Amino acid sequence: xxxxxxxxxxxxxxxxxxxxxxxxxxxxxxxxxxxxxxxxxxxxxxxxxxxxxxxxxxxxxxxxxxxxxxxxxxxxxxxxxxxxxxxxxxxxxxxxxxxxxxxxxxxxxxxxxxxxxxxxxxxxxxxxxxxxxxxxxxxxxxxxxxxxxxxxxxxxxxxxxxxxxxxxxxxxxxxxxxxxxxxxxxxxxxxxxxxxxxxxxxxxxxxxxxxxxxxxxxxxxxxxxxxxxxxxxxxxxxxxxxxxxxxxxxxxxxxxxxxxxxxxxxxxxxxxxxxxxxxxxxxxxxxxxxxxxxxxx
Numbered sequence: 001x002x003x004x005x006x007x008x009x010x011x012x013x014x015x016x017x018x019x020x021x022x023x024x025x026x027x028x029x030x031x032x033x034x035x036x037x038x039x040x041x042x043x044x045x046x047x048x049x050x051x052x053x054x055x056x057x058x059x060x061x062x063x064x065x066x067x068x069x070x071x072x073x074x075x076x077x078x079x080x081x082x083x084x085x086x087x088x089x090x091x092x093x094x095x096x097x098x099x100x101x102x103x104x105x106x107x108x109x110x111x112x113x114x115x116x117x118x119x120x121x122x123x124x125x126x127x128x129x130x131x132x133x134x135x136x137x138x139x140x141x142x143x144x145x146x147x148x149x150x151x152x153x154x155x156x157x158x159x160x161x162x163x164x165x166x167x168x169x170x171x172x173x174x175x176x177x178x179x180x181x182x183x184x185x186x187x188x189x190x191x192x193x194x195x196x197x198x199x200x201x202x203x204x205x206x207x208x209x210x211x212x213x214x215x216x217x218x219x220x221x222x223x224x225x226x227x228x229x230x231x232x233x234x235x236x237x238x239x240x241x242x243x244x245x246x247x248x249x250x251x252x253x254x255x256x257x258x259x260x261x262x263x264x265x266x267x268x269x270x271x272x273x274x275x276x277x278x279x280x281x282x283x284x285x286x287x288x289x290x291x292x293x294x295x296x297x
Contacts, residue, residue, distance in 0.1 A: 027263065034256035042253065053257040066242065066258065073239035074265075076153055076161065077222040083158075084165045084218030085211055092173030093199075109170055112163040117227035120163055124232040128156045152234040160232040161222045168221065169214040176210045209277040216273035220266055 033040070037048020057066055091109075095102060112120055128151045136144050150156070184206065188198040204211075226240045233241065243258050 030256045030259050031263070033253055034260040036253050040253045042256075053253045054261070056252075057254045057257045057261070066239075069237055069239045069242040070261075072153060072236060073223060076157065076238065077219045079154065079158060080161045080165055080222040081215045081218035083162060084169045085215045087162075087166060088169030088173045088214050089207075089211060091170055092177045095174060096177050106170075106174075110167040113167045117164070118230065121160055121228045121231040124156050124160050124163075124228075125151065128232070149234070151232065153236055153238075155234070157229060157233040157238075160228040161225055164225060164228055165218045165221045168217045172210055172214050172217070173207075176207050180207070205280075205283075208280050212273050212276045212280065216270065219269055223266060223269075224262065 029044075033042065033044070033046065034053055035049055035051065036046050036053065037050045038052045040047045040053070095106070128149065132147065132149045132151075135147050135150075139147065180203075184202050185198045188202045193201070224240050225238070226244060229238050229241055237245070239258075239262060243255070243262065
């Protein structure tokens with residue numbers, strides 16, 4: 001016993017502290033080094049403290065257009081988030097009805113989690129190249145004359161990201177609806193509610209925290225995706241691809257500044273999602289209390 005606690009407690013505490021340091025230490029080091037002065041390097045000790053490298057980053061530096069890449073990734077992440085939420089919720093509702101081939105369709109839907117990401121990216125790129133060749137050879141003259149490729153941010157790139165985000169959304173919705181009590185919907189129908197009203201006023205408020213979680217998954221998985229974007233994104237790059245390119249061409253702290261910014265966006269989205277879930281839970285609890293107190297009065 002040491003200070004009233006067994007030795008095993010301190011051994012496990014030291015192991016946990018080492019684990020946390022190993023997990024978050026590199027990220028914290030990058031955050032700190034990104035705030036160096038103009039003469040700063042890539043290692044400690046720091047040479048001054050300033051926002052110089054963030055200013056240099058958005059100034060362009062003659063390397064890449066970080067602002068444009070940031071906007072592309074932000075817009076793509078928002079579109080992926082919306083589509084992931086809509087498709088996942090609709091699929092979850094559909095799978096509540098037992099239909100022939102549902103098991104096979106489920107395994108096909110989640111199979112992309114097993115296939116290596118780079119293989120998925122190459123496969124999507126190959127499909128679009130075949131499509132482009134078909135248009136050039138067999139398409140109408142007005143389309144084939146000026147056609148180059150249909151690969152792009154919101155075609156092949158969007159499809160590649162959805163192959164990563166949709167399986168997570170589907171799994172979450174299946175788990176939610178597997179334990180969803182259908183008596184709530186039956187009560188709504190008994191009160192004369194239509195199918196849409198039952199979904200809008202009964203089902204959706206109950207599953208809304210999970211829907212917010214699916215949106216969080218959709219955005220964050222798309223925001224930092226590299227492997228599936230590498231071959232299928234087309235002529236432009238997302239922010240993670242630009243960051244990967246900078247790590248091989250630049251040896252300055254503006255790389256760390258870019259890493260800090262991308263991490264900050266992820267944290268903001270996560271905190272916003274958690275706040276939204278908390279707010280929705282409070283509203284649901286308040287509505288339940290009002291519903292119980294109403295008949296009592």
